[in-house]
Amino acid sequence: MRRRILALGLPVPAIAALLAACASAPPDPQAALKRAEAAMGSAQVRSLQFSGSGSGGIFGQAYRPGDPWPRITYSSFSRVYDYQNAAFREEFARTRAEPNGGGALPLMGTGEQRATGLLRGTQAWNLAGTTATAAPLTADGRIHDLWTSPHGVLRAAQRNNATTRVEGGKTLVSFTEPNRFRATAVIGESGLVERVDSVQPNPVTGDTPTVTTYEDYRDFGGVKFPARIRQTQGGSPVLDLQVTQVQANTVPAIEVPAAVPGFVERATSEKVAEGVWFLAGGSHNSVLVEMADHLILIESPLYDARTQAVLTAAKQLVPNKPVRYVINSHHHFDHSGGLRTAAADGATLVTSELARPWFAQAFATPNAIAPDALARSGRPVRIEGVSGKRTFTDGTRTLEVMMIDGSVHAQGFMLAWLPRERLLVEADAYTPGPAGAPPPAQPNANNVNMLDNVERLRLDVDRILPLHGRVVPIAELRAAAGRR
Known part of the structure; x- marks a missing residue:
């Protein structure tokens, strides 16, 4: 190579540069x-x-x-x-x-x-x-x-x-x-x-x-x-x-089941009280609460498609009021995966003060590889933190957000309470079993902790709206916790 280059009559500096370029060229x-x-x-x-x-x-x-x-x-x-x-x-x-x-x-x-x-x-x-x-x-x-x-x-x-x-x-x-x-x-x-x-x-x-x-x-x-x-x-x-x-090369064929390609996220609604709806239809539930001039959504789970289905259901139920707040029960990703979606819709996010700065940092990183609803909206994210307790009221209806203490599941773990309706909204602390199933022989520690918190907070609960599973009377939690 050197002899061929010299034969071209190039000056020495040019030859050196050419040799360096050849040596540093990236591999194919x-x-x-x-x-x-x-x-x-x-x-x-x-x-x-x-x-x-x-x-x-x-x-x-x-x-x-x-x-x-x-x-x-x-x-x-x-x-x-x-x-x-x-x-x-x-x-x-x-x-x-x-x-x-x-x-x-x-x-x-x-x-x-x-x-x-x-x-x-x-x-x-x-x-x-x-x-x-x-x-x-x-x-x-x-x-x-x-x-x-x-x-x-x-x-x-x-x-x-x-x-x-x-x-x-x-x-x-x-x-x-x-x-x-x-x-x-x-x-x-x-x-x-x-x-x-x-x-x-x-x-x-x-x-x-x-x-x-x-x-x-x-x-x-x-x-x-x-x-x-x-x-x-x-x-x-x-x-x-x-x-x-x-x-x-020994793998049997993996075939897509017939029901899978047609899957679409859908949110079903059950009116549980005047102005309160239980939004189900998937693995994770949400609860919609109507206030005088706005709506409050409790939980926006999983990802864009699930939360968009929930927001669509909310707007169909109450078409003339915006979803002003979305309350996040806790920071686990299955329960917070729709918060970006809610922010893209203009809602203010409400989470624990413990989680607020962490979410602010997380949401500062965009989904640039596959732009999500937030990236496409260009909206800023508004997050408010709860320390101890926060009350939302319009003078007629009251919604309280309080901390669940002592859980092994999460810190910064919150429940929502509608005192007039005597409705408790919670995630993961208690997930009801199938209707008619006997309570577990050994009480689950999370269930016991949930009931301890209900008693500590002196909540006169009639029904539980769990963010997994079905609406149940408080008696089912008592039975699951071994306190019939």
Whole structure:
């Protein structure tokens, strides 16, 4: 090369610049990905299934706003990556490793949670036995986990016009999966994917960083796969797995159940008192309260589509009054995932003072990868905090917001109370069982704590409007807490 350049008669400084440019040119992305495929045995891999066990954290369910996610133990964990059909399956059994924090797991020492989640294309659903339930909120996360897996990230980079650069002897391959996530895969000198740094949208925290590391690669029938997988999301651990078994190209087809593609969020309404409606129709409920010249919505859960369905129902029930306030029971992501949506509609958000600064910081991060209702609206977010108690009144109706003390579920945990109607609104502290089911043999500590707070606050409750489940008389809480 040097002789050929000298033969051109270029001056020495120009030759030096040309040589430096050649030395620092980034590797060709497709060539780099092909080398990684060869090193990992990816070329013939249509699907992979792995299983193992380990630990992790429950994303979005911190005991206190800003705390790490509550620690959990996975007695079993498996995933299927079907790259050929853009399909995914995850199954696990997990228990709590610390007493405090949210999530659907039984309380510490009282049992485990088993779950199965699936994806094909953009359709996501959960499976309980043979019953499939659409789970659109999980689609982004499952698409992310499929295409940031060790072999999946190479395929995703190839089809998404990846760019490359070299740092410290490692090749960094960057790309964006449109409207889903952006990622940088770190490929070591041996050609193995060592880490994936990614950002994915979230209804609460906006574009949220995820770091997944792949360590201790082993050969499983000609395919290289890590024996240890670690992942953090939003800065806290969510996975630390020891992989014990890997199989390639043995995955049965994952088919979308007939009911899943037609799923649409709908909010049903039940009038429980004059000017008070129970808005159900999904896994999470809301309560609408009519005041003299405005409306108050208690809870805007999950994500844009759910809260938009709730807001639409509210405007149909009372079309001439705006939703001025939205009260958030607590900071867990399933109960706060629609707060951005409510803010986009012009509502003032009311949460605990403990959570207020945390929400203000979270909402300052936009969902830029997949713009949500708030990003599209351009509205500012107004948040007000409650310390101890807050009363809303129009001179005729009164709505009080008070703290639930001593719960292992969350701090900054609030209930709503309508004294004239004798209606209590609460989330997660008590979820009624099926109608007619006997109370549990062993009272749930959250139920006992809820009843303790009702008595401490001297609330003369007639009915409970739970933010999960059905409207019930106070007697059902008493029975569940072992106080018939």
